[in-house]
Amino acid sequence: MAIDRVDVNVTSPGRNFVTVKITTSDGAVGWGDGTLNGRELAVVSYLRDHVAPTLIGRDESAIEATWQYLYRSPYWRRGPVTMAAVAAIDMALWDIAAKKAGVPLYQLLGGASRTGLLAYVHASGTTIERLNEAVHGYVEQGFQAVRVQAGVPGLDHIYGVHDAAPGGKYEYEPAGRPAAGAPLRPTEETWDTRAYLRHLPAVFEGVREEFGPELRLLHDGHHRMTPIEAARLARSLEPYDPFWLEDCTPGEDQSVLRLVRQHSVTPLAIGEVFNSVHDYQTLITERLIDYVRSSATHAGGITGLRQIMTFAGIYGIRSGFHGPTDVSPVGMAAHLHLGLAIHNFGIQEYMPHSEQALQVFRTGYRVEDGLLHPGEAPGLGVELDEEAAAAHEYAPAYLPVNRLRDGTVHDW
Missing domain, CATH: 3.30.390.10 (Enolase-like, N-terminal domain)
Known part of the structure; x- marks a missing residue:
């Protein structure tokens, strides 16, 4: 055929x-x-x-x-x-x-290597107290790993920080759409790295005091730090046993992570902006990271992502596939099938799609007690309802721009 x-x-x-x-x-x-x-x-x-x-x-x-x-x-x-x-x-x-x-696709990829995939969810709050409320909501649902992001005193809006809605639901879409008649351009946020570096250890301390040592805690630095700033943060978080520190520096210069490694044993994750195995060459061969953050959607699909993980496995590096809501349920299913099959799975990011999105994408994967499974339907197990999809027209939307206090465009 x-x-x-x-x-x-x-x-x-x-x-x-x-x-x-x-x-x-x-x-x-x-x-x-x-x-x-x-x-x-x-x-x-x-x-x-x-x-x-x-x-x-x-x-x-x-x-x-x-x-x-x-x-x-x-x-x-x-x-x-x-x-x-x-x-x-x-x-x-x-x-x-x-x-x-x-x-189910995982059977063609070698069969299941485990019964389920450890998932981490996103919790955040404008204050440590609000963050802990969000974490409680996930712990009560059975999740064993949580990414923690918190507001920084003196800063208003921060990408990735949002108080949970009533009932503990953490739903937000950072890609903004302008109001009718407004210019079509991204929103802009103000950033202060020194204030962030001072505050974040207290955030981890507050969460650890509330939840104890067993809960896995992750954090995303959104590429905002210089190498020496990243080294300082990684070292300052060590007493709180982070599962990983993600994207502590911009991804373009892989060699800078050598400096972070010299100063800290905090596990490092990077790669959601990478799109091929070649982007990881230095990071993997020098063991400068512990987790691969690419997504199937942005790294050449299942074939491309499997190339990366086969290479990473030789060096004892595990997966942490990117799973935000801008990866569709089809892409999420690809991660679950590959993650279930490969030996060097680590953890899977899980941001539940909105009810509206799930009316368009019919999914078969499931989550139970903090573990994800792709399900047993043939193929990926996700189908697009084309009639439902046609009711939602494309609308331009952009992720925010980050600036320092003096107006300099900064990484996010």
Whole structure:
């Protein structure tokens, strides 16, 4: 059989998603996630105008050959737009292969290596007290690992910090949409690294005092620190036994993590902005990180992410796949199937999608006692309801811009 159609669906049930639908000549259908937050239409054009026409008539079972074709033949390799497009095609082909075999995808990837996937959730609060309230809500649900983010005295809005809604629900969409008639541009936030470095150890101390030593605590630095600032923070958090410190420095210069390693034994995670195994070469061979943070959606799909994890496994580095709400349920399912199969799984980020999004994406994965499982439906186990998707038109949205107090554009 062969690929007969490649369609690209753009829907916005609360936020924008890009989904590929591949249909074969015998009627099989597979779904793939190509969402690139804030740059969605760039991926749409890449897929519709440059990728889809080249795939018609190709053997849908030749997944590795198709991946190499899409990666090597255009000459312009890597980059988030290219790799998100490759990812969408790759996921859809794996979905078809598992559906035709009549098994959940993880069975084609080697079978289950564990009974469930340890998940971490997001808790935050404008104060330590509000943060602890949010953490209590997750602990009561059975979660064993929590990412903690808190407000910093003297700063107003901080990306990733939001008080839980009534009932303990932590729902927010950081990609903002302008009001009617307002300019189409990102919101801007003010940042002060020194204030943050002074305050964060007290945040960890407050959470540890409330919840004791067993709860796994994670934190995301959002690339905001210089190497020496990151080293200082990593060392100051050691008494509170963090599970990891994520994105402590910008990802472009991998060598800076040597300095952090010299000063601290706090585990490090990085990579959500990386999109190929080559981005990790120094980090993995020098063991400068402990967890890989890439997502299947932005790193070439299941095939691309498996390349990274095979390489990382040689060096004892584990997975911590990126799982925000701007990775669609299709992309989340890809993480769960791969995570269940690989030996060097570490932890899975879990941000539940909104009820509105889950009316468009019909999911089969589940969470029980803080563990995720992809389910037993053939393929990825997620289907796009195209009629429901059509009711939600694309609307431009952008992640915020971060500036220092003097107005300098800063990392976030």
